[in-house]
Amino acid sequence: MPPTVFSPDRPALVRRLRAAGCVFAEDEADLLIAAATDSTEALTDLVDRRVAGLPLEHLLGWAEFCGLRVAVDPGVFVPRGRTALLVAAAAAVAGPAPAVLDLCCGSGAAALVLHGRLAPRWLAAADVDPAAVACARRNLAPLGVPVYQGDLFAPLPVRWRGRLDLVVANAPYVPSGAVAMLPAEARLHEAPVALDGGADGLAVLRRVAAGAAQWLAPGGHLAVEVSAGQAGALCGIMADAGLDPFVVHDDDLEATAVTARLPG
Numbered sequence: 001m002p003p004t005v006f007s008p009d010r011p012a013l014v015r016r017l018r019a020a021g022c023v024f025a026e027d028e029a030d031l032l033i034a035a036a037t038d039s040t041e042a043l044t045d046l047v048d049r050r051v052a053g054l055p056l057e058h059l060l061g062w063a064e065f066c067g068l069r070v071a072v073d074p075g076v077f078v079p080r081g082r083t084a085l086l087v088a089a090a091a092a093v094a095g096p097a098p099a100v101l102d103l104c105c106g107s108g109a110a111a112l113v114l115h116g117r118l119a120p121r122w123l124a125a126a127d128v129d130p131a132a133v134a135c136a137r138r139n140l141a142p143l144g145v146p147v148y149q150g151d152l153f154a155p156l157p158v159r160w161r162g163r164l165d166l167v168v169a170n171a172p173y174v175p176s177g178a179v180a181m182l183p184a185e186a187r188l189h190e191a192p193v194a195l196d197g198g199a200d201g202l203a204v205l206r207r208v209a210a211g212a213a214q215w216l217a218p219g220g221h222l223a224v225e226v227s228a229g230q231a232g233a234l235c236g237i238m239a240d241a242g243l244d245p246f247v248v249h250d251d252d253l254e255a256t257a258v259t260a261r262l263p264g
């Protein structure tokens with residue numbers, strides 16, 4: 001039997017994606033056609049699953065983040081464009097040859113970008129979710145960056161306690177009561193542990209701040225992402241933990257980050 005010719009009907013595909021609510025239907029169509037690697041069956045399957053609501057990045061197996069292609073496995077948090085502000089704010093406060101931790105690393109996207117932007121003498125990542133850890137290892141092992149699994153700072157080698165220059169943490173910060181209002185792509189296809197930040201959204205960040213005060217070197221920095229409305233309360237939490245906070249905001253990215261220095 002002669003091989004089937006792969007000639008996707010792009011306009012029809014775009015219409016179907018648009019009808020399903022995909023805002024960037026043309027771009028998505030091109031990405032899905034490329035991902036289908038010359039197979040009509042594969043393309044049909046990808047489009048069916050996209051129309052059913054799976055995140056594009058989970059279907060492709062990667063996300064674009066700060067100009068890099070980051071592998072993203074099913075269930076793992078898809079790195080968001082707004083987190084570019086957190087990475088930039090963290091890089092801006094890092095000194096020369098810093099020891100850096102990407103805490104709550106998810107896919108390891110922040111560590112991947114910081115590896116290229118800084119010249120860290122030590123860089124590691126950590127997450128509590130085994131799926132995220134496996135995904136981050138896929139992204140970071142080629143760079144020799146270790147990824148630890150466990151609750152916040154607990155799995156880290158103790159020799160780094162009090163010696164880290166930079167802790168970057170895009171921890172979950174959605175208040176529990178607001179998780180149900182998130183877009184279905186996040187609510188249904190990303191792990192709850194990646195989203196739910198407790199009653200006020202700051203439960204994990206409270207523990208991150210307390211831990212950072214123990215694990216940072218004097219003069220080191222914590223950098224975290226938060227919503228604009230939470231920044232004031234978070235600054236209070238950081239000050240209580242002995243850190244000096246500073247808020248940065250980017251209107252275009254609709255992003256807020258807080259950097260906090262451990263005096264010394």
Ligand SMILES: C[S@@+](CC[C@H](N)C(=O)[O-])C[C@H]1O[C@@H](n2cnc3c(N)ncnc32)[C@H](O)[C@@H]1O
Nearest residue numbers: 077079104105106127128129151152170172194
């Ligand atoms: C909002 S996602 C961010 C992932 C990644 N930093 C990014 O920006 O793409 C939050 C991540 O925090 C992790 N996490 C939540 N609670 C944690 C904890 N107690 N210890 C370590 N990681 C945690 C989740 O598994 C998830 O991967």
